[in-house]
């Protein structure tokens with residue numbers, strides 16, 4: 418208990434590349450963002466050192482729900498209204514391409530059965546129905562279901578099937594990324610806390626700490642709010658009830674059944690939403706008991722719980738990540754703030770910040786520029 422199920426996976430071997438002296442780029446954070454950025458930079462010919470205060474993937478990247486979804490944290494209609502119709506279409510397509518690239522690197526850490534966004538009531542049905550229509554209008558692969566097969570059958574008011582979405586073993590994937598980065602020459606330093614980003618001996622620094630490392634760059638403290646998520650996992654069930662990621666109540670509840678039959682369930686942050694605006698990585702009785710009751714409802718029995726854990730993610734005001742140079746800082750760059758939606762976006766944004774440092778322009782850089790809040 419207290420330790421994420423994902424982190425029990427065997428850690429793959431990795432070469433150790435040691436670099437002394439100044440490097441082109443130092444990265445703070447060894448999650449999906451930091452590892453994706455490191456690999457891309459090293460493949461682009463730059464020297465890279467990555468600093469992680471714990472082990473690789475031991476932050477949110479090894480503590481999440483394992484949903485590998487296209488798109489952003491906001492629903493598609495909200496995104497169209499907030500960021501613009503064209504920008505949202507491009508952003509969604511960009512994340513789909515990232516998910517395809519991720520699949521090429523992930524091996525058996527990723528399956529792509531699709532995902533179900535479920536309507537918990539009639540109001541949510543309307544919202545999901547308009548999301549379905551907007552996505553279909555823009556040519557995305559979606560399906561409307563009046564009901565879903567399996568354990569959720571008869572319990573919801575319709576569902577949107579996002580075809581092509583995935584289920585990921587996030588720690589396995591990120592450790593593989595780290596191994597690739599090390600093979601490409603990245604000096605990965607675990608258990609290495611960075612206290613002062615300006616003191617790092619590098620031409621540029623990428624801060625890839627998402628919800629962790631709050632205050633490391635004071636200018637970001639008001640832009641990325643640490644937010645806690647809690648998860649539980651059951652003993653394996655003898656039957657398959659949920660064959661893909663399911664989520665309901667605007668993503669406040671999310672669950673899936675893993676290949677070994679256990680149900681992983683997270684969410685219920687709205688039960689005590691203000692208490693969850695914290696970077697204290699511990700579970701609480703209030704949310705754990707809500708998760709427990711819902712798990713037993715989903716399983717149809719009081720299945721034993723084997724794992725309980727908490728993780729921290731970074732929430733932003735507009736639910737879009739921040740990727741680019743930190744305003745007012747010459748050498749300091751950031752990629753983070755995925756608002757709980759970072760498995761695919763974090764991979765994409767790690768590569769994006771690396772591309773920016775490699776001098777490659779990408780349209781998403783303008784949309785995600787941290788200076789939009791200045």
Ligand SMILES: Cc1cc2nc3c(=O)[nH]c(=O)nc-3n(C[C@H](O)[C@H](O)[C@H](O)COP(=O)(O)OP(=O)(O)OC[C@H]3O[C@@H](n4cnc5c(N)ncnc54)[C@H](O)[C@@H]3O)c2cc1C
Pocket residue numbers: 445446447448449450451468469470471472474475476477478479480481482483484485486609610611612625626627628629630631633645646647648683727728729730731752753755756757758759760761762763
């Ligand atoms: C409970 C939970 C459920 C989630 N579910 C999903 C999901 O199903 N699908 C999805 O897409 N997203 C989900 N997310 C979000 C997703 O996990 C994150 O957005 C993503 O993992 C962020 O990756 P990252 O590499 O940017 O940050 P992290 O993986 O958090 O890595 C940041 C790293 O920085 C390190 N660090 C911080 N400060 C320092 C320092 N000073 N020096 C050195 N190292 C430092 C930390 O130790 C940490 O390992 C969830 C998040 C949580 C917490």
